[in-house]
Amino acid sequence: MKKIRTYNNIADKGLNQFPTQTYQASSDQQTPDAILLRSHKLHNETLPKSVLAVARAGAGVNNIPVNDYTQQGIVVFNTPGANANAVKELVMASLLLSARGITQSMNYVKSLIDITDDNERHQKVEAGKKQFGGFELQDKTLGVVGLGAIGAKVANMALSLGMKVIGYDPKLSVEAAWQLSSQVTKADNLNSLLARSDYVTLHVPAVESTIGFINQESLTSVKEGATLINLARGELVNETDVIHALDTGKLNAYVADFPTANLIKHDKAILFPHLGASTAEAEENCAVMAANQLIDFLENGNIKNSVNFPTINMERTQGDRITFANDNVPKVLGEVLNLLADLNINVIDLVNKSRDDIAYTILDIDQTVTPELIDKIAQVEHVFHVRAV
Secondary structure, eight states: OEEEEEOSOOOHHHHTTSOTTTEEEETTOSSOSEEEESSOOOTTOOOOTTOOEEEESSSOOTTSOHHHHHHTTOEEEOOTTTTHHHHHHHHHHHHHHHHHTHHHHHHHHHTTTTOOOHHHHHHHHHHHGGGGOOOOOTTOEEEEEOOSHHHHHHHHHHHHTTOEEEEEOTTOOHHHHHHSOTTOEEOSSHHHHHHHOSEEEEOOOOOTTTTTOBSHHHHTTSOTTEEEEEOSOGGGBOHHHHHHHHHHTSEEEEEESOOOHHHHTOTTEEEOOSOTTOSHHHHHHHHHHHHHHHHHHHHHOOBOSBSSSOOBOOOOOSSEEEEEEEESOTTHHHHHHHHHHHTTOOEEEEEEEEETTEEEEEEEESSOOOHHHHHHHHTSTTEEEEEEO
8 A cells, every 4th residue: 555645735636546445645644655745845844764756736846855855765746837827827817917007996996985976986987097098918028938838838828919929948848849839039048038028927946046037137138117927936036126126117017926025015016825826727737747646656666747856757568667766877777787687687678867966767677576686776886766666
């Protein structure tokens, strides 16, 4: 029986992916094989030694100490793209909110609550609406920073609204590129995109190279009166510099779902809770994807959408399966294969992939995997995790 410890409220549709005959998934598992969570922070927790994998039902993994887990051989999964449509639609709402002064006009209407005379209220509504004329999105330029699963959907959505789209992503994958319309113009650098965009939307993770990358220096390149939309991570922007840009008119508006005390005070900031992936559909999609990735890893050793291990897959046909992780240095795989040969064990099939400092191998052999064999492979220099699957 495989055990999954859950944190947060995981959608039932995701939990139902685990066959009850072979899995137990609940928040009270003491020796889990894997952990499934959303936003719960694991940085200050010590995981049981039984844990082989952690899956986040969402895109970001800021709440998971990925580097520490990598050294322990724990595979960390996320679910890129599962919430992409929900975020895309919230970006569309953000564009409309900022372009048409919708929130300001709603607040103005609510300020008339004490007027009981219909004619007087009508006159004030008609007189006041002039200040909320706003702008149309058609023919305006949207700059999309980050063209992954979400950014690509946002770019294509903007094109359907009649906008021009510029994209910038120095780490654009081939898979993501296939999702993009050919009408998206590529920017060579961030400053070029900022200078040409009426609206800018951010869709990158909060990593060392992106934390605070929207700051005084980059904002000098922003087109006068542009709108900045940040539904990715609050840490991407230097808040003080953004507020200064709002004060000076460099930015017309800042739309974000990361409200802070200083931003809440600003009348040019349009703020709401972190709602991007909060739709029922997005939560279900993320939970289902995370659960299925854990099942495939636990049962077959396959890895998809890991943030710290290579993507790898091998169909199961015959024989017993072993997987092992090692430092990505020469000769380790050869030493393991020599070990098997010395024990007269035939390798039926194998796949070996690497990612940065990590190498990972799946191999099927023609004999039963014993604890003694696992121990022998674990003793090979640079191998830091091995298991029978």
